[in-house]
Structure formats: structure tokens, C-alpha cells
Amino acid sequence: MKSRKQVIVIGGGASGILAAITAARHGAKVTILERNPRIGKKILATGNGRCNYTNINTNVSCYQGTNPRFAYSALAHFSVQDTIDFFEKLGIIPKIEDLGKVFPRSEQASSVLDVLRYELQELKVNILCDSYVRLIKPHENSLVVILENGAEFKADSVVLAAGGKAMPSSGSDGNAYQLAVQLGHTLIPPFPALVQLKLEGAFFKQIEGVKFVGTAELLDRNKSLMVERGDILFANYGVSGPPILQISRKAGELLQQGKEAILKIKMIDTMSQEELRELLNRRFKNSGRKSLEFSLVGLINKRLIPVLLKQAGFENIKCAANSITAQQREQLLNILQDWRFTIRGTKSWPSAQVTAGGIATDQINPNTMESKVVKGLFFAGEIIDIDGLCGGFNLQWAWSSGYVAGLNAAIN
Secondary structure (H helix, E strand, C coil): CCCCCEEEEECCCHHHHHHHHHHHHCCCEEEEECCCCCCCHHHHHHHHHCCCCEECCCCHHHEECCCHHHHHHHHHHCCHHHHHHHHHHHCCCEEECHHHEEEECCCCHHHHHHHHHHHHHHCCCEEECCCCEEEEEEECCEEEEEECCCCEEEECEEEECCCCCCCHHHCCCCHHHHHHHCCCCCEEEEEEECCCEEECCCCHHHHCCCEEEEEEEEEECCEEEEEEEEEEEECCCEEECHHHHHHHHHHHHHHHCCCCEEEEEECCCCCCHHHHHHHHHHHHHCCCCCEHHHHCECCECCCCHHHHHHHCCCCCCCCEHHHCCHHHHHHHHHHHHCEEEEEEEECCHHHCCEEEEEECHHHECCCCCEECCCCCEEECHHHECCEECCCCHHHHHHHHHHHHHHHHHHHC
């Protein structure tokens, strides 16, 4: 009787769990090595604890990296519909929300982890927690995985799915990169993505906590790179909110290249420039004895008014509103629809939702997720130089790449 293939999965996150389930379903004897006391810690944090586990609008354009099209094959092999069907069979009823985001109807990330853990148990996958991998080394026709405590595990195939550097509290500290680099793989320098932006300016403590719906645009000099709309939140370091997270990856990339990254905020984006000009003209003309500062109450957040006026070049914000010149009105109009900031950086790894950069995709077979450098070594998830937009796309990449890696680790 032919012996079962031995597969070791390093990392018990989303991609590692999916790889383990898939390999076990295809007859392999699977062991997960997880450094944390339990698997799936990062899954519990996704979607603000609700687990936005996929997005019906997923396609390769939702991904970034040196070669984003690398993601195409995995997404085709295990699609959004495959993901929804997979989880529905495990008991997760999908709930589709705005922008195509898919959540469990229970609205609990723990539900997703619970059904995955149950399936691992049913498939008799061996889970070894508190297991920190120090080295992977080829040995004859197999691979040997060595833990920090000296324990060794021999396997026919190894799936390296130990994540990147984002959210280190979840167990991702970048150690997995070194495991791959030691074997001859190239690391594309990682940097935080889906993260808040630090901006230049001394006034952010004054407007910390102010939130509004507006448009955020990333500029490389005057060239527009990305535009996103939604809730924007000022913080003491700069700015946050969904539109900011979406553009943060490209902003980080500019900074990595030593370029200047500019954020343009359009606070009043539901009016054309001419409509806003007419509104301001009427407002100031009919302001009576109101000061310039007070005349803007009701139009924009009160805490923003002094900062905005000073940024627009007004030295005396207590002057009569009906006394300002046409040129000064244009200055105000411009800052309401074209407020520009120099991006000085992003928040660090603990604040980032995902890692940009990772193991170079030209050293991985996109159809199997197997290394082109080391036979029997497979990659899945965030460790690869692929990252997605905010909204369930990164988990979809985890499921898709995990499925392909697990399948081929078991059958090849």
C-alpha cells in the first residue's frame, strides 16, 4: 500500500489553514506548525471582528506587487464563488454588503475560524502550536523543518504560509522571509500597506478626531495615481479612514522609491467648483455682521474652520466675512476642494493590515505555488509579493493561494 504524502504547513493563518484542509482532502498526512498558542489569530481581527472573508468584485486589478498578474492563476483555480461555496458547505451563510464585501451572516469572525478548526479536526490534521520554525533544509528527496527548540520534522512537501510583517501581534514578524531567503529566494523589500498616513503639518492635534466624507487623491508631483472617496478621519499624526488605507500602498511605494508623495483632499466634493464659488459668494454677501470664521459654521466642521482659514492664507479670521476680496474667496475655495499635504510616511507594522512586498513571484510557479528554486517547497498568502486592496481581497488571495499550494503539495 502506498504511504500517504507528508505535508507540513508553516503558519496557521488563513492561507495555511486552507492549504492544510486542501492537502488533507487530497490524501496527505498534514501537520500545521504555528508559533502562536492557537491558530487563526489574524482571522479574528479581520473586518473589525466580523471577517470580510471575500469580495464579489475580485479580479486581478484588485492586487498589487511587482507582477500583479501572478495572482490570476490562483484566483481562477479557487474563485470567489468557490470560496463562498467552500464556506457555505462548512456552515457559513454569506451576507453581501456595500462594495461587494462578503461577511458571515453571524457577523462574527469567530464563526469562520470555528468552522475551519472543526474541518481540520475532522480531517485529522495535526496542529502543533507554540512551534517557531528556525530552518528549512532539503534532505535527499524531502525537506526537513527544524524548530527553535531543536525538534525536526521530515516532509515530502512544505507550504510556507507564515505571513509577512503586518500586525506582528498576530505572530507575523517577518521570520518566514528569512526561511525562504536562506534557501535562495529573493525578497522584495516589505513595507506597510492598508495603513494610516503621516502628514507634514503642526496643526493635526487641533483637528484630531474630525471626520467627514470626502475625496482623497494621491499625487506623484502633479500626476494623479489614485482617487478614493469615503470617510476621512484626521488624527494627531495625519489622516486615516478607508480611502486613506486604499491609497496608502501606492503612497508607501512612492516613498520607498525616494519620491515625494502628495495627498490632495477634497472636503466638499459634491459640488462643482462653480457651484461652491456661488455658494461662498452668497454666504459672505448675506453674512451681515458675521466674522469670516463664524460665516463657515454649518458648512464645515467647526474645529476645522480656524485651521482651514489659516492654511488658506487668512491672518485675521475674525474679520467681517463680507469684507474679503474675490481673490481671498478663491483661496478659500481652493483649499476646500484642493487641500494638499506632503506625506512624510506611513504608520508602522502594528497599524498595517497587510504587507506589501515579499518573496519574488518570478521564483514561484503561479499554477502550483511551488518554488522554482527548491523542489517541494510551496508558498501561500501574504509572504508572496502580492497584496490586495481593502475590502476582503487579501483574504481571497489567502484562500486562493492556500488552495493551490495545498492541492499541489499533496498531489505533485
